[in-house]
Amino acid sequence: MIRFFAKKIVILVLSLYVVASLTFALMQMIPGDPFTEEKAIPEEILKSMRQHYGLDRPWYVQYGKYMKGLATWDLGPSFKYQGRTVNDIIKEGFPVSLALGLESLTLSIFAGIGIGSLASLKHMKWQDHFLMIMAVFGIAVPSFILATFLQYLFGMKLDLLPVARWGGFDHSILPALALAALPTAFIARLTRSNMVEIMQQDYIQTARSKGLNGLQIIYHHALRNALLPIVTYLGPLTTAILTGSFAVEKIFGIPGLGQWFVMSITNRDYTVIMGTTVFYSTILMVTVFFIDILYCIIDPRIQLMRKSNTT
Amino acid sequence: MKQILFLCAMGIFLFGCQKKTRPIDDNQQILRLNIHTEPPSLDARKANDTSSIAIINMCFEGLMKRGKEGAIEPAIAHRVEISDDNLTYTFHLRPAKWWDGRAVTAQDFETTWKTILNPSFPSGFAQELYTLKNGMAAKNGMVSINEVGVVALDEETLQVELDHPVPYFLDLVASHAFLAVPAHITKLSPHWADDGSSLFVGNGPYKLTEWKHHNSLTLKRNDEYWDVDSVTMDEIHMYIVQDEMTELNMFESDELDWAGQPLSTLPTDALQALGAQGRLQTYPMSGTYYYIFNCQQPPFDNVHFRKAFSLAINRKTIIENITQSKQIPATGFIPPTIWQINPHFEDNDIQEAKKLFSIALKEMGYTRDTLPPITLIYNTCAAHHKIAQVIQEQWFRAFGIRVKLANMEWKVFLNELMHKQFQVARMGGIGTFNDPMTFFDLYRYPHSSNNYSGWSNTEFTELIQNAEMTVDPIKRELFLREAEKIFMDEMPIAPIYYYTGTYIKKKYVKGIQLSEFSDANFKFAFLEL
Numbered sequence: 001m002i003r004f005f006a007k008k009i010v011i012l013v014l015s016l017y018v019v020a021s022l023t024f025a026l027m028q029m030i031p032g033d034p035f036t037e038e039k040a041i042p043e044e045i046l047k048s049m050r051q052h053y054g055l056d057r058p059w060y061v062q063y064g065k066y067m068k069g070l071a072t073w074d075l076g077p078s079f080k081y082q083g084r085t086v087n088d089i090i091k092e093g094f095p096v097s098l099a100l101g102l103e104s105l106t107l108s109i110f111a112g113i114g115i116g117s118l119a120s121l122k123h124m125k126w127q128d129h130f131l132m133i134m135a136v137f138g139i140a141v142p143s144f145i146l147a148t149f150l151q152y153l154f155g156m157k158l159d160l161l162p163v164a165r166w167g168g169f170d171h172s173i174l175p176a177l178a179l180a181a182l183p184t185a186f187i188a189r190l191t192r193s194n195m196v197e198i199m200q201q202d203y204i205q206t207a208r209s210k211g212l213n214g215l216q217i218i219y220h221h222a223l224r225n226a227l228l229p230i231v232t233y234l235g236p237l238t239t240a241i242l243t244g245s246f247a248v249e250k251i252f253g254i255p256g257l258g259q260w261f262v263m264s265i266t267n268r269d270y271t272v273i274m275g276t277t278v279f280y281s282t283i284l285m286v287t288v289f290f291i292d293i294l295y296c297i298i299d300p301r302i303q304l305m306r307k308s309n310t311t
Numbered sequence: 312m313k314q315i316l317f318l319c320a321m322g323i324f325l326f327g328c329q330k331k332t333r334p335i336d337d338n339q340q341i342l343r344l345n346i347h348t349e350p351p352s353l354d355a356r357k358a359n360d361t362s363s364i365a366i367i368n369m370c371f372e373g374l375m376k377r378g379k380e381g382a383i384e385p386a387i388a389h390r391v392e393i394s395d396d397n398l399t400y401t402f403h404l405r406p407a408k409w410w411d412g413r414a415v416t417a418q419d420f421e422t423t424w425k426t427i428l429n430p431s432f433p434s435g436f437a438q439e440l441y442t443l444k445n446g447m448a449a450k451n452g453m454v455s456i457n458e459v460g461v462v463a464l465d466e467e468t469l470q471v472e473l474d475h476p477v478p479y480f481l482d483l484v485a486s487h488a489f490l491a492v493p494a495h496i497t498k499l500s501p502h503w504a505d506d507g508s509s510l511f512v513g514n515g516p517y518k519l520t521e522w523k524h525h526n527s528l529t530l531k532r533n534d535e536y537w538d539v540d541s542v543t544m545d546e547i548h549m550y551i552v553q554d555e556m557t558e559l560n561m562f563e564s565d566e567l568d569w570a571g572q573p574l575s576t577l578p579t580d581a582l583q584a585l586g587a588q589g590r591l592q593t594y595p596m597s598g599t600y601y602y603i604f605n606c607q608q609p610p611f612d613n614v615h616f617r618k619a620f621s622l623a624i625n626r627k628t629i630i631e632n633i634t635q636s637k638q639i640p641a642t643g644f645i646p647p648t649i650w651q652i653n654p655h656f657e658d659n660d661i662q663e664a665k666k667l668f669s670i671a672l673k674e675m676g677y678t679r680d681t682l683p684p685i686t687l688i689y690n691t692c693a694a695h696h697k698i699a700q701v702i703q704e705q706w707f708r709a710f711g712i713r714v715k716l717a718n719m720e721w722k723v724f725l726n727e728l729m730h731k732q733f734q735v736a737r738m739g740g741i742g743t744f745n746d747p748m749t750f751f752d753l754y755r756y757p758h759s760s761n762n763y764s765g766w767s768n769t770e771f772t773e774l775i776q777n778a779e780m781t782v783d784p785i786k787r788e789l790f791l792r793e794a795e796k797i798f799m800d801e802m803p804i805a806p807i808y809y810y811t812g813t814y815i816k817k818k819y820v821k822g823i824q825l826s827e828f829s830d831a832n833f834k835f836a837f838l839e840l
Contacts, residue, residue: 032722035435037359039740040729040760042438044430044451052433082352083505084524092524148556156564163564164557165550166526253552255525268722 034079075275086275097244097256103176108183116191138185144247147178194226235291239284347575354504355490359435370513375485397476407537417463419491439488444472479746543837571814597648597827598741598810607765616671621805622664623709641806648827655799686715689737690724728763766803
């Protein structure tokens, strides 16, 4: 058990090192710097700005400084937003994305599994067709189109909810719905196809012959097996949804972390690029690690030790 | 069970729906505005972007300001004396206070300006203060900061010495670059302006009371402001929503009182509809949208070639069908907000363009088939893309050549311009003060950091220098007019249109003064409820 954890942590640290180094290299390669502006700054002023932020030092000195900062989780100051550190930005942005993400994640898991189960119960009947057509829409319609539509319908026409911004629970309903649509549809389709397959297994036939009704069979016998592929999908989904979405955050004016992934690159805000990338990678790896553990809980046939011996 | 779950879900949803907040109380004067981006810095010595400057102008006031009619008026200085040689300005300060109760002194101005010019201080707009004697030399570390031409004679008197006569100096003093920050506060902490805490102290009509990063800022009337009786608004709520369409939607659902310029922009796709409904408001801005030619590389090193490409553009079509905001076709460089415009050429003069094109081909030894491929670059943006497509078509019709279009990410685009890796590129600029020099200064020398065209002309440079040394306004204008003539004869840029600002507002919003320099004065704003 300890060996398993130790191995996982070593892999995690190594992967983070590779991610950080690659990000640093790519960042150095893209043209422009934080001080590139439409009205070009005179050379002497540019020099003093670069000196102030240590950008006049050779790349290996900057690299060493970044790595040292990363090791102590001191991600440095933002070049664009003066007086704010990357740690501040993550500390303020992440809880917002997390709250919104958890809301839409819960919604998509429950709604997705519910819809998928229902469709499989009514396999090849009109309910199944209807739900799956809706799911195709959910997958096909991008979140920013849905977001605009929700804003128009609930914010402007029905005047029920605020159009945008972040504040109370009412502000989070529309963005959570926009974020949840795609994963809900995906989970629904995944649940349905697994469930349809499982429902033809012998042990389900046995359960049925014992006189259990559809819901009982699904809840006690089928769902657990049908959940495995969904759990696999949950890893990257959780990371993506918890760290925020650029499009949805931009449209609803939400001060989350998602917008920083894009904005920091547009601004060439080097420290923010590094910080958010490493933070995202950490969350992704930690989530995947927990998903591994979750596997074992759902399916006792998979064991941590055996897994660690084979990996 | 199912019914209970359903009821719970509906309950949560309806509970959420009922919470929709409308913070506006009809008895209070609260203005709700939106800025597109979080202000990167509220330190007036560092801020150099529209969002930050908008907030800074509400919280700070300089020696001079733009008055109700846009004219320069005394503000913190109640009187100015100008020496006969126009080189020394003496500002007499009125009794005014920072909002912590301390007096605004001449030393505050001296310290602030000298800090900006300190070589080790990271200020991106220090060049705006190069008009001060030894300003540039001090920034370059060639002279001591104490030799900069600004000194507080006493608490209420500030003496400023200039490098050369600058007829628009008071105009400059009214801009954000010449504000003061409280010296007694900046001494305490370099982070005084970072988050609107109690350390953040200003002297303007409004006081920042709350700053939720990337979400909103709240400003209240500053009771310590010297002219507080002229301020009607109780509060200004500034929201930070990046998406233009969302901003418009918020305006339509009564969550905002204003949408569009000067604090943000309206979505291009909505302009036509808003115009048709008669709701779109426009105002002239001091700026020109243009295409730059790279004058250091063939074929655009040939003046006839440049002129041909400029004359073949149909500016009227672009304004009527794409920009749709009552812009004026540009047939010169300096916009009509600065002086009355003399057209330097005719818009869409295809015949002349064709003639010039054949002359240029002959001079360069090309035929239409051997002409190297031409690429037009612009930064990624729907409006720039549409304009580029129309101009591409206009050039094809005029000369039978298909120009390639290439859009790029903003900083990549700027990088290409700086390294002169382009043939034709989109550009535009809003002036910072009310004088042609705000534009001509960019092209004064071929190596000027903003002269992306690489164009140079000794006669032009001389005329600019003569204008700079001339005090007589009539003579000075003659020099500058002549300079514009040379500039347009050589055509390192193809002007396309003079900018206008567009916005929509609630009928009850009054008193906001829009300036042609992409900022606004909210001091006299009020709601007629």
